[in-house]
Amino acid sequence: MTRRLLLSYLALALLVLAGLEIPLGYIYARGETSRASQSVERDAAMLAEVTEENIEKGQFDALPDVVGDYATRTGGHVVVTDKQGVVLADSAPLGRTGISLAEQPDISRALNNQPTVTTTTDGEGRDVLSATMPGSSGTLVRGTLRLTYPLDQVSTRVHRIWGALALAGASTLALVALVAFSMARWITRPLRTLEAATTQLADGHLTHPPDATTGPPELRQLATSFTRTATRLQHLLQSQQAFASEASHQLKTPLTALRLRLENFEPHLDPRAHGSLDEAVGEVERLGRMVQGLLALARLENTATTPEPVDLDTVLADRVTMWESLAAEQYVTLDITGSPAGQVWAIPGALEQIIDNLLANALRVSPASTTITLHRLPGGELHIIDQGPGMSAADRERAFDRFWRSSDSHHDGTGLGLPIVRHLVDASDGTITLNPAPGTGLDALIRLRPVATRPYQAQPTGKNFASRRPRGRRTQAVGRP
Structure with a gap:
């Protein structure tokens, strides 16, 4: 939540800065371009008057000095023509005189006593401001003057102001981030302590109550x-x-x-x-x-326990060994089949009780000379399949209710074995379902989360336990036998 609050503050500050600085930058850029254009236009008009006087007096030799001096001081490029559009002076080092520029649009308009101020490109592909002025006295045009000024310096100033605005924005964002982080930490401190307290309470003991002295x-x-x-x-x-x-x-x-x-x-x-x-x-x-x-x-409901990695194959083999004698007395075979299931997540001791209760239920309904199959699959899946009479769909729906027993049952069970199994499976973050087995019988399917990051040792499959003699009373298992 601290991160989301911080991002919200920064996004809001960024929107405000963008709304202020972007228009300001564009206004400044347009202002710089406008000021440069006006300056070029003003200088071109002044130079046109000077050159017009020199042309009127026939002082053509003074023209190169006038345009060269200006070009040296300002970095502009000045071209002067006579009233026919023939170049009289060019401030460029390689500029040529005596050529006619009368066909160029800006010179042609100036010869018609029409000034031109525009942005164009020079022969080197650079953007320049161009001002072409007529050198005239009233309506009499004695020549023209073209002044071009590179926009590099204007662009440099514009980039400089954009950089300054970006730096100011970054500094503002950094300050906002610092203030926002402190505020977000202050706001969320009770939530962090509340989360830690909730975790402790879920584990069964609240040793550090949440901080109720800071925050909103x-x-x-x-x-x-x-x-x-x-x-x-x-x-x-x-x-x-x-x-x-x-x-x-x-x-x-x-x-x-x-x-x-x-x-x-x-x-x-x-x-x-x-x-x-x-x-x-x-x-x-x-x-x-x-x-x-x-x-x-x-006791199970009052005990909050975290699931731990348990080797399903080891527990399965151990529980089948423990139930060997009871299965033998009832002439029932216990058969472990399938590929090793590996390690699964389960609360301590839960897997043993789950298998014990399901085996007890299966043995209670299994006729003599039948087999209870414990089929395991990789990924934490276990089937306990008996060959008894099975259960109807309605009975399977109610089988996990406390104290519920089938109406056609004749055993002395308490109706608590399967609810205990359901509670243990749920506490281990798994699922259990009762399905009809092929033919007759019941298939109790347990799915537990596999521990994919830990290796496991395979257990032998196909272990059979034969029966010896019938047993008198059958037992309803609640814990282990």
Whole structure:
């Protein structure tokens, strides 16, 4: 913003200077040309009178001295002719006399007692002011005089004034730039401190509040309001974090005690009530997992973490190894395919939890003797594909809602696994979508930003884990297994 303000001030100053100096320069240039023209016309008229007297008296020998002296003093070029247009004197060193100039327009008009003042070019191609005057007494013309004066000196003076105007403009712009830069820095100082404070607040801690003592009153008021809002927000976040921490301890203890009390009832109940008791214990366990999921979501939402480079291939191989035993118990094969994906941006620990939750969901719906394919692609793309019953389009739209479970589901999930996955993917600046897999099943597609500037090591593909024996209860994953 400082640069934009500075450019705005300079553009405004440049427009003002251009509006003043350009017309002034043109006026001065026209004035110099006009003054030079008038001076040449006046000198030509005076010389014409002198030469006319010499011609009248027959003093032709005095003419070269008169025109030569003037040419030496002023740098002009003087040519004198008689009433027939024949050159009597020429101030040029190589000038010729005795030749007729009567056919030249300006000489012809002067012989008709008509003066001529104009701008033309000489024999060397230079621009000159030319004044041709008749040497006459009344209507009797005894000769003519042509005075040409080079415009080089006039152009030099004009260029000098243009240079002076340009120097004055540059100096003015430099002064304006200095003043504008100081003013822009003063105006934007609260904004810079506000930006730094916003960055700190996004990281979770406001250690340096924005400066509310300098800058325009509006920005000072904005900085004060931001500090008050940030302080209130930090207080609320700290209260929420404290609640999540305390609730984690306060809720786990009574739920554990309730489950133990229910299990202790088993010897004293009629065998026909054991089924209801198992269902009650299962609901208590589900409630415990739900509490853990809610606390996990609260901790994730209260933690502002910056994504870091993570090797997707290494994490993938590690998580598949961790899930080997559970997959084997359900006669399900885990298969890593595709080319190495390389490094991606993810918040610390997020990629592991994402894969864990998606594998847990896939294992829960995968029939025996099927394969869960983990297909990776270069550029940070990962597909987790199962061969289960799949999901309808409507269910896929609502799958990331908290506590939502499909109406035809018969598992004891909490409906928090996929919302946690969505939150972790969003925090890592990635995307996740659920698509139908070829045939049956579900394709969970995760896209994370690749780290193109860092090398990665390829992991082996096609790693298979076979099953051994069926497992009894299936687990709803919230964190890692």
